Amino acid sequence: MSGTFGVATAIGRVFLSVLFILAGIGKAAAPAGTISYIESKGLPLAPVAYVGTVALELGGGLLLLVGFQARLVALAFAVFCVVSALIFHLDFSDPVQQAMFLKNLAIAGGMLFVFAHGAGGFSIDGRRGA
Template sequence: MTTTSTPASVSVLPLIGRLLISSIFLVSAFGKLMAPAGTIGYIASVGLPLSILAFAAALATELVGGALLALGYRTRLVAVILALFSVASALIFHNALGDQNQLFHFLKNLAMAGGLLQVVAFGGGAFSLDQRHSKVTGTLSSAR
C-alpha cells in the first residue's frame, strides 16, 4: 500500500517534530523549576563545579531553547545548541552505561541530538517564525 502526501500535510510535519522535540526540554525545565534543590544536588553529585550556575544555565537552555524551537525562531542555531546540550547531558549525567536505565537515557539524549540535527539540516519548516520572517524580509530561511 502506498501513501501519498499532499503538500499541506507534509508542510506541517516540521512543526509537529519541533513541538515533540521541544516538549522534553520544556517539561524538564518545569521539573527543574519545581525542584531546584534536587537538581542542584544532582549536578553537584557528578562533580560539576558551580552547581547553582550550572543549574541556571541548564534551566535557561531548556526553557528558552525549548520555547524558541517550538516557535521556530532561529531554529537552526537553537537546534545546534540543544543538540550539544543533549550530548553533553548524556556524557555527564547518563554515563553509567552498565545500568540499563542510564543506558536508556544516554541513548534517548543521543536520539534527541539526532532529531535536532535533522532540524539543523532542513530548517524549521513552513510553520515557523523563521519562515514567516523570510517571507516578510524576502530573505532565505536557510540562512537561519
C-alpha cells in the first residue's frame, strides 16, 4: 500500500495509538486514582486490572504506533474498548458517559479496521509483508 492510502493509513494508526499512549501515561502517573476508579465499579483485583491496562495502553500503543503486530494489537484494543464501554460508561442518563460509550465503540471500530486491513506500508509489519 503506497501513495495517498498508505499515508492515510499511517496517520490513522498514529492517531489511534497516541490516544492510548497518552491514556497509559496518565494512568501510570496517577495509580491511586485509577485503581480507586476501577474499584468503584466493583471489579475484583483492581491493582491487577490497573497494571494490565497500563501495560496494554502503553505497550500496545507503542506497538501500534510503529505498526508491529498491528492486527493482533488492534484486536486486543477493540476488545478492550468494548469491555471498557460496558463496564465504565453504561450510565446513559449522563450525556458525558453516553458520549464516552459511543467514543469507545467508535475507537473499537477503527481498531477492527486496522485488524482487517493491517498496519499499512509505513510500518514494521508493512516492511515484513505482514
